[in-house]
Amino acid sequence: MLFLKRILFFCFLTTPSFLVLPLKKEGLLKMLCVTNIKNCVIISLNMINLKEQLNCSQYEAVRTIDRPVLVIAGAGSGKTRVIEYKVLYLIQNNFSPSSILLLTFTRKSAEEMLSRAGKHDPRCTEVEGGTFHSFCFKILKRYSRIIGISNSFIILDEGDAEDLLKKCASELKFFNKEKKTPNKRTLRKIISMSINKDMTIKEVIQRYYPYYIEFSEDIGKIREKYFEYKINKNYLDYDDLLIYMKVLLEDEGFRNMISERYRYIMVDEYQDTNKLQGDITYYLAERHKNITVVGDDAQSIYNFRGASHENIMKFPNLFPECKIVRL
Ligand SMILES: Nc1ncnc2c1ncn2[C@@H]1O[C@H](COP(=O)(O)OP(=O)(O)OP(=O)(O)O)[C@@H](O)[C@H]1O
Ligand SMILES: [Mg+2]
The missing domain is CATH 1.10.10 (Arc Repressor Mutant, subunit A)
Incomplete structure (x- = not known):
């Protein structure tokens, strides 16, 4: 207790905005993390031992962050878990939540994934996650003028x-x-x-x-x-959100700016992406190539929307340096 009081006192005296104190406990590296020093809010974080939570292939996919990764596996084999833990892994290695973009097919699944990761580290909930359409909507609201579209659409x-x-x-x-x-x-x-x-x-x-x-x-x-x-x-339908996003990304200056902003891209259910969504994903990651996609080449529920298994098949051609992980 005296030790804790000394830490708190230290917090008030020093200026750093972030202080992490590691304590070893029961196989987990427990972190006592002091954030927001001015208000001296104390949060206890679990530094997860990934090897205990993932199988070998999942572990490999999670830890590979400097090159494209394609995870292919059947239904219920732990693909989404790879994304969930990769977000956590990045965050716990002090990558900024705002540099991570998670694209999924329902808003609910993005929220669930981030809230599960957030139980281990609350910063995960600050990661930007949503559907392709909601992401494109947000970007177009801000930048549509670049391609001559009023943002009051x-x-x-x-x-x-x-x-x-x-x-x-x-x-x-x-x-x-x-x-x-x-x-x-x-x-x-x-x-x-x-x-x-x-x-x-x-x-x-x-x-x-x-x-x-x-x-x-x-x-x-x-x-x-x-x-x-x-x-x-000035109406935009759901397809237009994707079309105009692609047009926007074809502008090199914009593409560079957006790849600076989102340094780590992750896509769940990649087998359900259609040609436009595949192109958008490619442009987002073309520059830094920090992209992880997970999918099952045998299941696609969005075929009526133009989902194409081809995106999974073509991924290694688009990103020849990619690591392919089968779970
Ligand atoms: N290594 C693991 N250890 C313990 N539980 C795991 C592991 N991998 C996956 N699971 C659990 O198995 C279930 C299915 O995992 P997950 O949802 O990641 O699979 P999926 O391949 O994404 O499934 P779907 O094909 O339905 O999208 C989840 O409850 C998940 O927490
Ligand atoms: Mg899944």
Whole structure:
């Protein structure tokens, strides 16, 4: 107790904003960490012994931080755990939380991962984590002017996008009682797929909706009208968030700036990324190459959205120096 009092007294007298005092206990390196010296808040952190928490392959993936890492494994084999502990590993090695970016497919999964890591070290909860769309939204709100888009844009959710497509289709007198024309939801899927998979409308229809082939040209016109509306009204749908993010990242100055900001990129469920998301991930990490992606090449639930296993297959070509870890 006297020892602790002396530490607290020392805190008031000295200026450093961060002081860590290691104490060895029960296989864990217990850290008594004194942060925010002015208010003298004391937090107890566990310096996790990774070897006890991870198997050998997970451990290898977590500790490799200076090159690209591709973790491939089947369902439930501990891929997400690699990301969770890699965040923790970086934080406990004093990398700034704001330099880490974690991209996932649901906001909930990002929150869960960070809050689990945060139980070992509260700084993990400061790491930026979210979906591709939420990340792109945030960046575009700040930087869209670089590519000539006002940042007062309005987001169209899926329902809004379908309704607008219906309006465009009606204006073009597309819906026809005598013929079975695709409904607004199918129109949205066809158009979205063509964007996310980087295919023409005709290619998408030929491959996924061959019975609508006679409408290919008309759907192309609906798409044009829909785009016109969005531009005039400053609307962005979910696909636009990805498209404009990619356009932004094609600007070398911006790309360099963003890679300075986010030095460590991690992507969960990489098998569910589509072509656009794969390109965005590549641009984010192209410069420093500190990227870890985890995925299962046998499961993809977002195929309808243009998710492509190709991103996993192509990862070693994009990053030839990558370490491939199979769990
Ligand atoms: N080395 C380990 N030691 C103890 N528990 C582990 C280990 N690796 C994974 N687990 C546990 O196994 C379960 C599945 O792990 P995790 O969610 O990381 O797998 P996943 O490969 O991401 O699964 P999914 O394919 O569903 O995304 C979790 O409860 C996780 O905490
Ligand atoms: Mg997982």
